[in-house]
Amino acid sequence: MAKVLVVTSGKGGVGKTTSTAALGAALAQMGQNVVVIDFDVGLRNLDLVMGAERRVVFDLINVVQGVAKLPQALIRDKRLENLWLLPASQTRDKDALTEEGVKRVIADLKTKFDWILCDSPAGIERGATLAMRYADEAIIVTNPEVSSVRDSDRIIGMLDSKTARAERGERVEKHLLVTRYDSARAARGEMLSIDDILEILATPLLGIVPESQDVLRASNVGCPVTLNAASSAPARAYTDAVRRLMGEAVEMTVPVERKGLMDRLLRRRAA
Amino acid sequence: MDATPQVARQQVRMRGRSYVAFVFSPVVPVVSWLAEIDATLGKSPGFFTGKPVVLDLSAVDLSQAAIAHLVGSLAERNIRILGIEGVDESKLGANLPPLLTGGRACAITHVEPKTPPVQEKNKDKTKLPSLLLESPVRSGQSIVFAEGDVTVLGSVGSGAEIVAGGSIHIYGTLRGRAMAGINGNSAARIFCQKIEAELLAIDGYYQTADEIADSLRNRPAQAWLEGEMLRITALN
Numbered sequence: 001m002a003k004v005l006v007v008t009s010g011k012g013g014v015g016k017t018t019s020t021a022a023l024g025a026a027l028a029q030m031g032q033n034v035v036v037i038d039f040d041v042g043l044r045n046l047d048l049v050m051g052a053e054r055r056v057v058f059d060l061i062n063v064v065q066g067v068a069k070l071p072q073a074l075i076r077d078k079r080l081e082n083l084w085l086l087p088a089s090q091t092r093d094k095d096a097l098t099e100e101g102v103k104r105v106i107a108d109l110k111t112k113f114d115w116i117l118c119d120s121p122a123g124i125e126r127g128a129t130l131a132m133r134y135a136d137e138a139i140i141v142t143n144p145e146v147s148s149v150r151d152s153d154r155i156i157g158m159l160d161s162k163t164a165r166a167e168r169g170e171r172v173e174k175h176l177l178v179t180r181y182d183s184a185r186a187a188r189g190e191m192l193s194i195d196d197i198l199e200i201l202a203t204p205l206l207g208i209v210p211e212s213q214d215v216l217r218a219s220n221v222g223c224p225v226t227l228n229a230a231s232s233a234p235a236r237a238y239t240d241a242v243r244r245l246m247g248e249a250v251e252m253t254v255p256v257e258r259k260g261l262m263d264r265l266l267r268r269r270a271a
Numbered sequence: 272m273d274a275t276p277q278v279a280r281q282q283v284r285m286r287g288r289s290y291v292a293f294v295f296s297p298v299v300p301v302v303s304w305l306a307e308i309d310a311t312l313g314k315s316p317g318f319f320t321g322k323p324v325v326l327d328l329s330a331v332d333l334s335q336a337a338i339a340h341l342v343g344s345l346a347e348r349n350i351r352i353l354g355i356e357g358v359d360e361s362k363l364g365a366n367l368p369p370l371l372t373g374g375r376a377c378a379i380t381h382v383e384p385k386t387p388p389v390q391e392k393n394k395d396k397t398k399l400p401s402l403l404l405e406s407p408v409r410s411g412q413s414i415v416f417a418e419g420d421v422t423v424l425g426s427v428g429s430g431a432e433i434v435a436g437g438s439i440h441i442y443g444t445l446r447g448r449a450m451a452g453i454n455g456n457s458a459a460r461i462f463c464q465k466i467e468a469e470l471l472a473i474d475g476y477y478q479t480a481d482e483i484a485d486s487l488r489n490r491p492a493q494a495w496l497e498g499e500m501l502r503i504t505a506l507n
Contacts, residue, residue: 124411146429150410153428157409200446202407202425 002110005117005245006135008159010151012122014143015179018219019209020119021049022235023139025224026242028083033114035074037105038088039131040121041097047087050077051222061089064101070108079227084113094127106134124158134164137173137245139206143180144191149200152176156203175206177241182211183254207241208254209234233257286455286475292323292353294374296330297341305344312348319350325371329357335364342367400437407443408433417454429469438462448472449494457496462506466492476501 007020017040024036038046041061047053052075058068063086070086077083086109089096109116120131132138138159142152159172166172178197185191198205209215214232218225226235233255240250297304312318326342333341342352354371355363363370400419407425408414414421414433421435426443433439434450438459441449445463450472452459457474466487469480473496483503491506 150429153410154430157412157428157431160406160409161412199444200426200428 002113003115004106004110004134004136005115005139006120006132006137006159007117007139007141008120008128008132008155009122009141009148010124010128010155011143011148014141014148015209015215016122016141017045017049017119018215018225019139019141019177019179019238020046020117021224022218022226022238023242023245024083024115024117025077025080026226026235026239027115027117027245028077028080029226029239030242030246031082033082033112034117035084035086035109035113035115036117036119037086037109037131038119039097039127040119041088041127042090042093043121044088044090046119047075047085048222049219050085050224052077052085052087053222056087059087059089060105061092061096063105064097066101070105079223094121094125094130097126097130099130099133102130103134124154128155129158129162132159132163132172135159135172136165137175139175139177140201140203141177141179142197142201144178144182144186144193144197146192149192149197153201156201174203175241175245176201176203177206177209179209180211181208181254183256205252206244207237208252209237209241210254210256212257288455292325292374293319294325294327294356295345296327299331301331301333301337301341308345308348308350319348323353324350325354325356325374326352326368327356333358333362335362335367338362339364339367402435408447410447426465427463429467435459450477451494452496459496461494462492464491465489466503471501471503473501478503 007016007023009016020036024034028034036046036050037060038044047056055075058073060073062068063070063073073086075085075087077085106116118131118135121127140152140155142148156174159174160166163172178194182191186193194205194208210233212232212234214229215225215234218228221228225232226238229235236255243250328338338358345352352368354368356371356374358370360370402416402419402421404414404421404423408423408427408431410428410430412431416434417436419435420437420440421433422440423433424442427433427441427445427447427449429446431447432450434453436454437451437456439449439451439461441463444465445468447468448470449461449468451461452474455474459473461471461473466483467489468483471478471483471494473494476496476499478501487503487505492503493506494501494503
């Protein structure tokens, strides 16, 4: 049975799109059929992070409005044949999305894929509510700072009230993904600790992705970090998160950079 | 509506309040109608004492003097009239109760001796109004329950608010706003397992996060009203 997952946060810039790409790629690497949908109509980014921006012909709006058929709009990833992207339109805005249209597209995708990852735009308006509308599960991306945590709390409240599942009296299963985490700064009290975040949000933890240059580097070359630098600390964190999503019990740790002695010496000299 | 002027502050606090009033609709001849009232009073003296009573004169056409006489006759029976309905305002002089409009019909315990007190008791037993929330209240959510107490099994997030007619009990951390006793219930209290509140209010008197002592932070606490002072103390 296909699972519809929304990657959401409320606040912008916390890593929703990066996480959607990384998780989607990690799921595909494990042999799952995956489609990632960009719901950020008007400010699309997922195509860039996935490195598919030069192959976009039709988009989600075209499919919702019946201008194009779903297979025409789906873009297959060049590196993983079971990873697909449904891009957003850059020229329209979120009002072009309709609830009925989104429902139809997701129902259609459910017959073709194992996992449907919806990359939500920031905010709590139409785009964000439609991205979460038909979700079975939600990944809430949070940075270890108060404004991000409060916005996540708001989004969790909306997941419990505004989704189709909530309206049917069912639950949307929620997972917390903490990104841009820096253990050293958290230890010095410059960042919220994982315990603080979990205490405030009262939501099970899916993973802790450490702050890393590898993430930015991967986005810049248009390749999900789980493919671009598979052995890097953030990639391992995303892969662990995906294994937990699939029901595996994986011990919760904060992956650290693996540095050799030469690496450290070179870095010290460079710094 | 009552308006209480307060000397210490320059604002007049206005509050709305609604009551269920008995409506008397006299019919002609008024004398025999009064005799029926007497019969009711004979069975249970003082039945109308302290109850708001409204006179609906739409079924009869009485002069100003006749209205004054009727009000006087009722006053002799210890029935005081709160207001009059269904009559032209010009017929009501300065010494008569004011004209009332906008009343809505509602269910009322039947005017029969003895039964009303019993019914009221039953009501108290069966319908203790309280609201129990078994999940955390998230940022942006607003829980309004004017009928009574609110209990939350979980935390109240920053940017969330609980508004209750009665007391508020939070078995978690209170990070948002809690407003208790909104209908003028100054006996209402707020309890929480951990206080990090943005605002606490009881019966309109409030304190913001800035005014809450740091020594209380992160501890179990309760807030109550002492006169016009909102007091917050640790629970242990």
